[in-house]
Amino acid sequence: MPRHILSLDQGTTSSRAIVFNQKGEIVSVAQKEFKQFFPHPGWVEHNATEIWETQLNVAREAIKKAGLAPVEIAGIGIANQRETAVLWDRETGEPLGNAIVWQDRRTAEYCRELVEAGHNERIQELTGLVIDAYFSGSKLKWMLDHYPNARKRAKAGELAFGTIDSWLAWNLSGGELHITDVSNASRTMLCDIREVAWSKELLELFDIPDSVLPEIRSSSEFYGDTAEEVFGDPMPISGIVGDQQAALFGQACHLPGMAKNTYGTGCFLLKNTGSEIVKSDHQLLTTIAWQFKDHTEYALEGSVFIGGAVVQWLRDQLGIIQSSSEVEALAREVEDNGGVYFVPAFAGLGAPYWDGFARGTISGLTRGAGKGHLARATLEAIAFQTNDLIQAMVADTGIELSELRVDGGASLNNLLMQIQADILGVPVIRSQIVETTALGAAYLAGLATGVWTSKEEIAANWAESARFEPGPENEAMQENLTHWKKAVERTLL
Secondary structure, three states, X not given: OOOEEEEEEEOOOEEXXXXXXXXXXXXXXXXXXXXXXXXXXXXXXXXXXXXXXXXXXXXXXXXXXXXXXXHHEEEEEEEEOOOOEEEEEOOOOOEOOOEEOOOXXXXXXXXXXXXXXXXXXXXXXXXXXXXXXXXXXXXXXXXXXXXXXXXXXXXXXXXXXXXXXHHHHHHHOOOOOOEEEHHHHOOOOOEEOOOXXXXXXXXXXXXXXXXXXXXXXXXXXXXXXXXXXXXXXXXEEEEEEEHHHHHHHHOOOOOOOOEEEEEOOOEEEEEEEEOOOOOOOOOOEEEEEEEEOOEEEEEEEEEEOOOOHHHHHHHHHHXXXXXXXXXXXXXXXXXXXXXXXXXXXXXXXXXXXXXXXXXXXXXXXXXXXXXXXXXXXXXXXXXXXHHHHHHHHHHHHOXXXXXXXXEOHHHHOXXXXXXXXXXXXXXEEEEOOOOHHHHHHHHHHHHHHOOOOOHHHHHOOOXXXXXXXXXXXXXXXXXXXXXXXXXXXXXXX
């Protein structure tokens, strides 16, 4: 029986493929960045065809690097940037336009109108979400309203909509599968998370025909095989899960009360609440974590829109570093932030503020402020935003944090992790496998195909690679938090 899993980790800035063995160890990795489009202020787009092509190429490369044949792969797991939306022609498979990325704010005004019309409470009751342009339901409405004849064609059954998981499953299967899993469906603002089904009430509100939507499936099951032309021989597609829920599963946070934070393009804090649907009083999100063997589990989530992406901004827009990895050394050149505070609200602010119209600000600049202070303020901004989420989560659950499991590319920044521990006052623990998003998707795919038999077996694989204890800077960081909150107040519009 095959004992390897191919995980497709389709992210906001790159497509990655990783082959894992039965011990949850990485056998091979391939990755390719793709282009970001910013056609108007606040708009963010991807070329969906480029996403598919890069994902396919890195998948083939990872299999080749691992020295495996397709028949030696037990299953494919898909983890994806969750709220990014694609609308395509069912017959040709061609997208009607660029994918609208989760960071995109073009529907912010429409979402504000929904709030002003009094829909927020009902939408939160049904979906666990607050009304925001972040989620893909308003993006789909925009596509239907703005692409030529799109609404008419959608009602005629000619078009297919999906988040990136659906787009990949469609292409992998040669157009045979139009599906999504429960975790991704719960991020559309169109799914009733209690019934785990598309809400007729919300489809009517958004004026969306159900014929365009994918079938909702569990996160771990055999969905179908890849088309022969994709890899030469068919391979089972057996796991689909949104990237942040995937990281929660990959971090072995399988029990209620366990939490993780992923430091990627954004930062995403998730806490497992088991079978209980916990409503937030502090503007966090209630979301489906995963569904396995017909058992649905939920999570409480806080989202930071701009996390590691702010480091890329220093690199690409300001040019003060040549690679993202240089930011740590630059930040270490100074003892502290020099009074500089950076609120990177490039795409508005997520939880717990939910201000889609906020814009980034840098405050406290003096003549003596330099590149090192800005780099330090950048790392602190990521940690401060995470702290805001954690304090909201503690207030919602009444349970203090005892430790924080972390993953994602920016978690490799030791200074950032130390700053985070100093702010929180609890240990920050980095997973031995940083690529827990891909690992979580692999685990769910492997559970469906017999590579692993239980969550307990998977949890036994988890191990830490580094632990950051709160240090003497903890007291100073508490004072900095006061200045951070004032900086955020100046940012809100």
